[in-house]
Amino acid sequence: MTVKIGLVGTGTVGGGCLDILTNHAEDFKRNFGADIQLAGVCSREPERAAEYGVSDLFTEDYHDLLNNPEIDVIIELIGGTGIAKDVIMGALEAGKHVVTANKAVMASYGEEVFAAAAQKGLQVFFGASVGGGIPIIGPMRHSLIANQVTKIMGIVNGTTNFMLSRMNDDGLSYDAALKEAQDLGYAEADPTADVDGFDAAAKIAILASLAFHTDVRMADVYTEGIRNLNPLDFATAKSMGYAVKLVAHANLTDDGVFVRVHPTMLPLEHQMASVNGVFNAIYVVGDAVGQTMFFGEGAGAGPAASAVMGDVVELARRLELGIPEDCGSPVRQQLPLVPMDNLSTKYYIRFKVKDRPGVLAASAAEFSKAGVSVKSVSQRGNSKRDDVNLVFVTHTAKESDIRAAIKAILALDNVVTGGFPAVIRVEE
Amino acid sequence: MTVKIGLVGTGTVGGGCLDILTNHAEDFKRNFGADIQLAGVCSREPERAAEYGVSDLFTEDYHDLLNNPEIDVIIELIGGTGIAKDVIMGALEAGKHVVTANKAVMASYGEEVFAAAAQKGLQVFFGASVGGGIPIIGPMRHSLIANQVTKIMGIVNGTTNFMLSRMNDDGLSYDAALKEAQDLGYAEADPTADVDGFDAAAKIAILASLAFHTDVRMADVYTEGIRNLNPLDFATAKSMGYAVKLVAHANLTDDGVFVRVHPTMLPLEHQMASVNGVFNAIYVVGDAVGQTMFFGEGAGAGPAASAVMGDVVELARRLELGIPEDCGSPVRQQLPLVPMDNLSTKYYIRFKVKDRPGVLAASAAEFSKAGVSVKSVSQRGNSKRDDVNLVFVTHTAKESDIRAAIKAILALDNVVTGGFPAVIRVEE
Numbered sequence: 001m002t003v004k005i006g007l008v009g010t011g012t013v014g015g016g017c018l019d020i021l022t023n024h025a026e027d028f029k030r031n032f033g034a035d036i037q038l039a040g041v042c043s044r045e046p047e048r049a050a051e052y053g054v055s056d057l058f059t060e061d062y063h064d065l066l067n068n069p070e071i072d073v074i075i076e077l078i079g080g081t082g083i084a085k086d087v088i089m090g091a092l093e094a095g096k097h098v099v100t101a102n103k104a105v106m107a108s109y110g111e112e113v114f115a116a117a118a119q120k121g122l123q124v125f126f127g128a129s130v131g132g133g134i135p136i137i138g139p140m141r142h143s144l145i146a147n148q149v150t151k152i153m154g155i156v157n158g159t160t161n162f163m164l165s166r167m168n169d170d171g172l173s174y175d176a177a178l179k180e181a182q183d184l185g186y187a188e189a190d191p192t193a194d195v196d197g198f199d200a201a202a203k204i205a206i207l208a209s210l211a212f213h214t215d216v217r218m219a220d221v222y223t224e225g226i227r228n229l230n231p232l233d234f235a236t237a238k239s240m241g242y243a244v245k246l247v248a249h250a251n252l253t254d255d256g257v258f259v260r261v262h263p264t265m266l267p268l269e270h271q272m273a274s275v276n277g278v279f280n281a282i283y284v285v286g287d288a289v290g291q292t293m294f295f296g297e298g299a300g301a302g303p304a305a306s307a308v309m310g311d312v313v314e315l316a317r318r319l320e321l322g323i324p325e326d327c328g329s330p331v332r333q334q335l336p337l338v339p340m341d342n343l344s345t346k347y348y349i350r351f352k353v354k355d356r357p358g359v360l361a362a363s364a365a366e367f368s369k370a371g372v373s374v375k376s377v378s379q380r381g382n383s384k385r386d387d388v389n390l391v392f393v394t395h396t397a398k399e400s401d402i403r404a405a406i407k408a409i410l411a412l413d414n415v416v417t418g419g420f421p422a423v424i425r426v427e428e
Numbered sequence: 429m430t431v432k433i434g435l436v437g438t439g440t441v442g443g444g445c446l447d448i449l450t451n452h453a454e455d456f457k458r459n460f461g462a463d464i465q466l467a468g469v470c471s472r473e474p475e476r477a478a479e480y481g482v483s484d485l486f487t488e489d490y491h492d493l494l495n496n497p498e499i500d501v502i503i504e505l506i507g508g509t510g511i512a513k514d515v516i517m518g519a520l521e522a523g524k525h526v527v528t529a530n531k532a533v534m535a536s537y538g539e540e541v542f543a544a545a546a547q548k549g550l551q552v553f554f555g556a557s558v559g560g561g562i563p564i565i566g567p568m569r570h571s572l573i574a575n576q577v578t579k580i581m582g583i584v585n586g587t588t589n590f591m592l593s594r595m596n597d598d599g600l601s602y603d604a605a606l607k608e609a610q611d612l613g614y615a616e617a618d619p620t621a622d623v624d625g626f627d628a629a630a631k632i633a634i635l636a637s638l639a640f641h642t643d644v645r646m647a648d649v650y651t652e653g654i655r656n657l658n659p660l661d662f663a664t665a666k667s668m669g670y671a672v673k674l675v676a677h678a679n680l681t682d683d684g685v686f687v688r689v690h691p692t693m694l695p696l697e698h699q700m701a702s703v704n705g706v707f708n709a710i711y712v713v714g715d716a717v718g719q720t721m722f723f724g725e726g727a728g729a730g731p732a733a734s735a736v737m738g739d740v741v742e743l744a745r746r747l748e749l750g751i752p753e754d755c756g757s758p759v760r761q762q763l764p765l766v767p768m769d770n771l772s773t774k775y776y777i778r779f780k781v782k783d784r785p786g787v788l789a790a791s792a793a794e795f796s797k798a799g800v801s802v803k804s805v806s807q808r809g810n811s812k813r814d815d816v817n818l819v820f821v822t823h824t825a826k827e828s829d830i831r832a833a834i835k836a837i838l839a840l841d842n843v844v845t846g847g848f849p850a851v852i853r854v855e856e
Contacts, residue, residue, distance in 0.1 A: 020574050020716055031641050031760050032573060127571060133717035135563070135571030142570070143555060143563030145460060146448050146737035213459050271723055274702060279719075288448050288734035289561035289724060291707075295699055296720035306716035309574030322750075332459050 001320035004039035005312060006065035006096075008087050009077030010048035013101055013128070014041075016305025017075065017312075018052045024309075034316035040065040043078075062087050066094040073315060075308060076100040081108055092116040092124075097319075099311045101128035101304055107202035107218040110209065114329035123318070124328075125311035130203040131156060133303025134296035135310075136282045140210040141327050147286025149211040153264075153427070154248040156203040158278035158298040159187045159194040160226050164244060165276040168234040174227060186278060186299075196225035197246060197261040204248035207282070208259050212252055214335040216259055221248075222340040224262040228422035232380055232389055233350060237265050237424070240348075240393070243273040244424055256336030258343075265348060265426045343399035346375075346426035351390045351409060352416035355381075360390060363409045370405035372397040387416060429748035432467035433740060434493035434524075436515050437505030438476035441529055441556070444733025445503065445740075446480045452737075462744035468493040471506075490515050494522040501743060503736060504528040509536055520544040520552075525747075527739045529556035529732055535630035535646040538637065542757035551746070552756075553739035558631040559584060561731025562724035563738075564710045568638040569755050575714030577639035580678040581692075581855070584631040586706035586726040587615045587622040588654050588674045593704040596662040596672065602655060614706060614727075624653035625674060625689040632676035635710070636687050640680055642763040644687055649676075650768040652690040656850035660808055660817055661778060665693050665852070668776075668821070671701040672852055684764030686771075693776060693854045771827035774803075774854035779818045779837060780844035783809075791818060791837045798833035800825040815844060 007014055021038060028034045041049050042062045049058035062083075065071055074091035078084045081104045088105060091098050093116070100106070105113065106126050117124045127137045131154070140149075155161050162184075163177035172180070178195065181187035193199045201221035208216040226246050237244045242265035251258040266273045271293050275281040280298025285291055297303040353359045360379060367374050373395040381388035394402070402423075410417050435442055449466060456462045469477050470490045477486035490511075493499055502519035506512045509532045516533060519526050521544070528534070533541065534554050545552045555565045559582075568577075583589050590612075591605035600608070606623065609615035621627045629649035636644040654674050665672045670693035679686040694701045699721050703709040708726030713719055725731040781787045788807060795802050801823040809816030822830070830851075838845050 016716065023715070024574065024576065027576065028574075031758075133714075134720055135567035138567060138571040139563035142742055143566040143735065143738050145741050146452065146456075146734050148452065148455065271702065274699065286561075286734060287451070288444065288730040288737070290728075290731055292562055292722070292724035294720070294722060297718045300718075302716040303718055306574050306714060307571065309716070310571050313573050314570055330459075 002035040003316040006040035006071040010043035013304040016301030020309045103129040103202040107205040128307035132298040133306040151285040152250040154282040171231045197223040200248040200261045208250035213332040222260040258338035341400040348424040350422040354414035366408040430463040431744040434468035434499040438471035441732040444729030448737045531557040531630040535633040556735035560726040561734040579713040582676040582710040599659045625651040628676040636678035641760040650688040686766035769828040776852040778850040782842035794836040
């Protein structure tokens with residue numbers, strides 16, 4: 001089957017796709033009967049098309065690809081929810097299948113996209129939207145479908161995992177780790193999407209929708225990032241037997257679906273605790289399969305392109321077989337979302353305070369007033385500096401009580417506000 | 429779509445399938461439009477059918493299921509290559525799709541099975557044949573298809589991984605670890621298939637065929653088991669920075685496909701090194717995706733049934749869509765098999781010798797004569813006993829040279845033969 005593709009976006013991932021096509025087009029024909037031909041390339045960088053020797057197929061206007069009747073599949077790789085969404089919806093409107101790596105569109109407008117595709121009998125593949133090259137969307141839609149998935153934990157943002165690894169292993173400050181990530185090209189100049197957890201929120205929204213067959217959107221995900229963490233947090237966690245990771249959680253509870261992203265202490269013996277650097281991992285628990293984990297590189301030209309082109313070849317194979325539509329929207333029900341206030345877990349909380357008598361006692365008293373049982377409290381920091389750290393570890397407590405205590409403590413004299421405290425929730 | 433299934437085999441996995449059907453039949457309808465109905469159960473244990481309340485569907489003759497025109501899909505869960513193969517081939521002959529967990533049949537007669545299925549336009553699913561509940565067959569056939577897979581390492585036998593974990597963590601002898609595995613139901617009374625690596629060999633043959641699109645059979649896999657290992661090996665490995673695992677390897681080399689199963693030292697920092705107990709993991713390297721790993725429970729009622737019933741639901745969904753045949757045989761070429769003699773790696777080799785002067789020197793001389801460069805040699809063991817251990821660690825050497833040296837050393841005076849030496853190959 002000959003399938004003609006139009007590529008929109010020639011950045012890192014787009015380049016990786018062109019590399020794969022160059023290297024493996026013959027393999028795809030022989031192994032899967034899929035003759036994948038590039039029929040158009042669109043971006044704002046004609047020099048990238050030249051670099052790959054496809055200037056004759058280049059345009060700066062994506063409408064040229066949508067209007068090209070030869071093109072069967074549009075690959076959308078520009079990201080974001082602006083033009084990217086127009087490209088996706090426009091492609092479906094024009095009767096073209098879509099392969100996208102766009103987590104933001106899928107996590108915010110997935111149902112709209114699926115509905116448009118269903119109306120036209122078209123397919124939308126988005127395997128690269130979560131976990132880069134790690135096969136996770138496929139297993140969630142196929143291999144694991146005999147399970148009721150009850151729990152997902154994902155280290156799904158390579159930028160922050162790299163930074164946390166550097167802070168943990170080498171004692172770098174947040175700022176130094178961020179600068180290094182930016183210098184290495186792992187973090188954007190504006191790192192908000194990564195460090196504040198929004199990228200992870202989009203990914204867990206997609207996974208939760210697939211797992212629980214309910215519509216979970218990025219905006220539904222409670223999100224805290226890693227800006228408040230410092231090397232002391234990692235050292236303390238290690239002494240407690242934990243590693244600190246930015247974890248995206250999705251749980252199926254009796255009260256509904258609970259989705260959240262925040263720094264999390266994982267027991268050192270947990271398989272996820274040793275996932276370091278730019279690697280990603282998604283841990284999935286199902287009622288039959290038990291614990292599973294999917295590990296790999298979550299970003300970069302090769303891994304993401306592996307997922308995109310895997311989708312393209314799969315789509316081509318299905319078109320060959322005349323398959324109408326296989327998955328589409330996973331949503332079959334609408335489950336309630338559990339509010340963050342309902343969380344019940346152990347907490348690590350580090351305040352920054354002025355080194356004055358009474359601060360520790362006054363802070364501890366506020367936890368007590370809020371009904372939170374404190375397991376340990378210690379003052380840590382350089383005695384030569386005026387600011388010191390006050391580290392609390394609680395017994396299991398309710399999020400709402402913790403918030404009340406934090407609010408009261410931040411109102412105390414000699415407690416530093418402005419971004420603090422650092423809060424890490426503990427996964428047992 | 430209503431799909432009627434006939435279950436052959438009501439052991440652990442068969443029971444797990446009946447549990448899943450009981451718990452999730454309604455979910456399958458709602459989420460995937462798949463109405464899975466049990467239409468027949470066959471085994472030698474009528475009491476198992478009674479246990480699950482399906483005595484009315486029970487027969488001791490599998491032909492009753494093959495001859496039942498209502499049944500669309502036969503689930504074969506009896507294992508082995510005798511009757512199981514007859515059931516699979518008979519089901520295809522009778523025009524029924526097949527879902528099987530049978531690694532032995534797929535690893536020895538896969539091409540025959542695929543050919544019979546293709547002739548009748550039927551489908552064969554075998555997701556549970558490798559890694560129990562871990563989704564690995566699906567990703568190899570779908571998500572990862574844009575890659576040239578170059579390397580697979582699998583910890584694919586839970587029984588031996590449990591035993592090795594106990595020997596490593598708690599210093600158990602091989603015999604004690606085996607007895608415990610048998611007591612816990614992890615190992616058979618005759619443990620040969622597990623401890624001699626044949627189970628792992630079947631699994632890596634299946635994975636290699638999928639990865640390299642060439643016909644690799646169980647008999648093509650060079651196989652060594654774990655009988656020769658003892659706690660000293662684990663302690664020495666740890667001091668060298670390695671964990672000892674029974675690893676199934678498949679590599680794509682310039683000379684062809686290299687498949688082998690043997691005890692392997694993995695660097696402690698490798699993601700596979702911390703896969704302990706009955707857990708399995710499959711590590712896959714692709715040219716685009718880089719390193720990936722799939723982790724989970726490799727055996728047991730729930731995990732294996734998760735894979736089997738996942739296949740059943742997937743099959744039902746495809747039948748609903750009128751899909752003819754999606755994958756079938758992966759074989760598209762015949763690559764040469766690399767003989768074991770061509771291996772080049774570092775070796776850990778432990779001989780048992782009589783505690784006599786000159787044995788160490790004479791043994792070392794044989795390595796030298798064979799052209800093998802020895803990195804270290806040490807005598808280990810209880811000086812009160814006559815038998816001591818002589819542990820060699822080599823620099824990178826050729827397997828054929830190692831074999832020559834071992835043969836010569838075993839012919840020396842005061843070297844104990846009969847099962848020895850213990851050989852562990854080192855993965856860098």
